[in-house]
Amino acid sequence: MVEGGSEELIRIRRRTLRRYALAALAALLLLVASFFVSLVTGPVGISLYDAIMMMFGIGDETQVYIIREIRVPRILCCALVGAALSISGLAMQGLFRNPMASPSVLGVSSGAAFGASLAMAFGLGAAFGSFAVPAMAFILCFGTTFLVYLLARTGGGVSVTMLLLSGIAVGAFFNGMVSAIQYLADGQTLQSIVYWLMGSFASCGWDSFTLALVPILLGIAIIALNSSELNMLSLGEEQAESLGVNVRLTRMLLLTGTSLAVAGSVSISGIIGFVGLIIPHIFRMIVGPNHRILSLLSVVGGAAFMILMDAVARSVISPDDLPIGILTALLGAPFFIYVMRTRRSYRMGAE
Amino acid sequence: MNPKFIAIGVAAIIVAAGAAVLLMPKESKGWYSWDPTVGEVDYTMISATPKIMDVLEDMYSIVYGELPSRETEVPASQLLEYESLVTDTATGIDVQSRSSILPLPSTFEDTVSLTDSEIQNMKIISYSSGLTDCFVSMLGEEQVWDTVVAAGNSTWTNYPDNDMEKWGENSSLGPEYTISTEYLLSYLDYAEAKTNGYHYCVVAWGYIKNYDDLHNSLAGAGFKDVDIICIDYYEVDDFNYLLSIIDAMGRIIGIDPEDNEGISDFQERLYTVKKAVSGKETGRTVYLENPSKKSPGKGTLTELCFDALGLVNINTEDGLVMLNDESIVSDKPSVIFFSEGDTRTMDQKMRVTM
Numbered sequence: 001m002v003e004g005g006s007e008e009l010i011r012i013r014r015r016t017l018r019r020y021a022l023a024a025l026a027a028l029l030l031l032v033a034s035f036f037v038s039l040v041t042g043p044v045g046i047s048l049y050d051a052i053m054m055m056f057g058i059g060d061e062t063q064v065y066i067i068r069e070i071r072v073p074r075i076l077c078c079a080l081v082g083a084a085l086s087i088s089g090l091a092m093q094g095l096f097r098n099p100m101a102s103p104s105v106l107g108v109s110s111g112a113a114f115g116a117s118l119a120m121a122f123g124l125g126a127a128f129g130s131f132a133v134p135a136m137a138f139i140l141c142f143g144t145t146f147l148v149y150l151l152a153r154t155g156g157g158v159s160v161t162m163l164l165l166s167g168i169a170v171g172a173f174f175n176g177m178v179s180a181i182q183y184l185a186d187g188q189t190l191q192s193i194v195y196w197l198m199g200s201f202a203s204c205g206w207d208s209f210t211l212a213l214v215p216i217l218l219g220i221a222i223i224a225l226n227s228s229e230l231n232m233l234s235l236g237e238e239q240a241e242s243l244g245v246n247v248r249l250t251r252m253l254l255l256t257g258t259s260l261a262v263a264g265s266v267s268i269s270g271i272i273g274f275v276g277l278i279i280p281h282i283f284r285m286i287v288g289p290n291h292r293i294l295s296l297l298s299v300v301g302g303a304a305f306m307i308l309m310d311a312v313a314r315s316v317i318s319p320d321d322l323p324i325g326i327l328t329a330l331l332g333a334p335f336f337i338y339v340m341r342t343r344r345s346y347r348m349g350a351e
Numbered sequence: 352m353n354p355k356f357i358a359i360g361v362a363a364i365i366v367a368a369g370a371a372v373l374l375m376p377k378e379s380k381g382w383y384s385w386d387p388t389v390g391e392v393d394y395t396m397i398s399a400t401p402k403i404m405d406v407l408e409d410m411y412s413i414v415y416g417e418l419p420s421r422e423t424e425v426p427a428s429q430l431l432e433y434e435s436l437v438t439d440t441a442t443g444i445d446v447q448s449r450s451s452i453l454p455l456p457s458t459f460e461d462t463v464s465l466t467d468s469e470i471q472n473m474k475i476i477s478y479s480s481g482l483t484d485c486f487v488s489m490l491g492e493e494q495v496w497d498t499v500v501a502a503g504n505s506t507w508t509n510y511p512d513n514d515m516e517k518w519g520e521n522s523s524l525g526p527e528y529t530i531s532t533e534y535l536l537s538y539l540d541y542a543e544a545k546t547n548g549y550h551y552c553v554v555a556w557g558y559i560k561n562y563d564d565l566h567n568s569l570a571g572a573g574f575k576d577v578d579i580i581c582i583d584y585y586e587v588d589d590f591n592y593l594l595s596i597i598d599a600m601g602r603i604i605g606i607d608p609e610d611n612e613g614i615s616d617f618q619e620r621l622y623t624v625k626k627a628v629s630g631k632e633t634g635r636t637v638y639l640e641n642p643s644k645k646s647p648g649k650g651t652l653t654e655l656c657f658d659a660l661g662l663v664n665i666n667t668e669d670g671l672v673m674l675n676d677e678s679i680v681s682d683k684p685s686v687i688f689f690s691e692g693d694t695r696t697m698d699q700k701m702r703v704t705m
Contacts, residue, residue, distance in 0.1 A: 043677050
């Protein structure tokens with residue numbers, strides 16, 4: 001009986017691992033495919049072969065410029081931001097044990113929006129020169145996390161509920177400040193702020209990529225390295241403690257990782273909603289609630305999703321550039337609802 | 352912690368990032384690579400205002416060099432024609448008023464009648480800086496504030512502080528679309544108006560949303576006979592209509608078209624530019640980018656300026672759109688304009704990477 005049960009367990013484990021491997025392989029293939037699809041998508045028609053050659057500087061000078069200076073850095077920025085927002089959403093959902101959680105619940109996006117608006121309307125952050133807007137967005141985004149953390153602190157430490165409530169309050173405050181700046185801003189500044197808030201990769205070049213690379217990779221690495229702890233946190237903080245997880249440290253690390261990843265993202269792309277919510281859920285529906293595999297899939301899947309969305313954004317009203325935030329909401333929400341309603345079994349955590 | 356999958360993921364990202372850094376060109380001259388003529392103009396003035404001529408002249412200087420001296424005699428064949436928004440009546444004039452707010456405000460009147468007596472004692476409350484500019488072009492910056500007694504203050508129009516002092520602190524009414532009726536009423540003096548026999552007329556773009564509120568508030572405060580003339584901003588898609596507006600603004604303060612310095616100044620400056628351009632090699636491609644990275648295309652006043660300068664806009668889309676950088680690089684515009692208020696560095700604007 002016991003032997004049979006053990007064999008069954010081994011079979012289940014093999015099947016699960018096979019499913020993980022297949023999902024990971026599919027996500028990687030999707031990422032590679034999305035890279036090449038995006039590489040050949042744009043107002044200027046370039047074949048795949050030519051585009052690949054042009055990546056190495058071979059071909060017509062203008063088209064080489066388009067591929068190397070515009071498309072490749074833009075695609076890489078999309079990949080970075082997609083990966084960062086997805087894994088941050090995963091971390092927030094795991095940490096708060098709330099399927100509706102995303103990086104925005106901590107008010108970080110609102111903080112970033114406030115920072116960027118200050119830079120655009122009042123020239124704050126001029127010391128950062130041409131990087132004033134991304135720098136201010138990054139600083140306020142990162143700073144907001146710690147403000148929320150400080151506000152949530154009580155005598156007995158920091159509870160998840162207090163974090164959530166502080167995040168909502170701080171987010172609402174910064175949203176109000178952004179609205180006030182928009183109200184006071186002149187026409188051109190208002191237009192810039194509104195466009196920034198919609199999210200776009202239109203301004204992303206190698207400078208943006210270089211700027212966001214380190215904080216985003218660091219953020220992703222911190223979250224990914226704590227994915228086992230996230231699994232245990234999904235059982236509840238007390239159970240996690242009893243299983244040897246340093247809850248306080250893990251929470252701090254996850255918040256830091258999320259802040260770094262989100263701050264790096266919004267600093268180059270503006271606010272892009274929904275990605276942090278839908279990508280982790282989609283993969284959770286496919287492979288279940290194991291955060292170790294979910295971390296990898298969210299990173300790869302989020303990157304692929306963002307690259308594809310950007311390709312659509314660039315081509316749907318070409319040569320105009322549609323803000324990607326509009327698309328992620330318009331296409332992402334119905335797709336998410338479809339997946340959610342067609343999957344029978346779905347579990348949020350490791351319960 | 353068993354980071355098998357995680358390690359693969361992180362390693363993949365780092366490898367991809369490393370490859371990207373290797374692929375990354377060391378530096379790029381950006382749009383300087385095709386050596387375009389680059390300049391900055393006051394983009395905010397490419398609007399329904401006579402000040403658009405300042406921008407046109409600046410553009411000329413950037414593209415062709417110094418502008419020849421003003422042509423004071425414009426041949427009749429070169430004069431821009433325009434339809435008047437004003438018709439004469441037995442007692443004065445009727446002015447067309449148009450609103451783009453739908454449904455129309457209940458108090459809206461599409462024809463505003465003014466008597467000769469009212470015109471002689473006219474005091475203007477201008478909600479729209481472009482319309483204020485029309486009065487400035489006719490009366491000059493010294494005299495204009497005797498007639499324009501209150502004006503919406505916006506970043507589109509920045510008159511010197513000493514001009515603003517004449518109205519007192521309350522005369523600055525805030526951005527045109529958020530103008531406060533209460534503030535306006537606190538500034539207007541009913542008793543003084545009656546003593547001096549002033550007639551007040553509000554001029555505004557036809558998209559003021561608080562039209563009814565303004566009308567009723569003014570009436571409630573005793574200014575029952577205040578007229579409100581709206582001009583439809585969205586119809587201003589050519590220089591001719593701009594002249595119609597300057598003409599109408601002149602007529603309501605008693606300036607006939609032949610004596611309207613705003614119109615003659617506009618005609619002379621436009622003719623000077625067109626004549627100067629006729630001797631140059633035209634057909635160069637042009638691109639203008641505002642601080643939001645948007646570019647004006649077909650049907651915009653910017654396109655009219657480009658036409659007058661003999662330039663061909665690479666943006667063939669309608670209205671204001673954000674062109675993909677690829678299109679711009681592909682078209683290699685020979686002339687590139689940026690906005691003076693753009694806080695980006697020139698290297699950023701020209702997409703230079705170090």
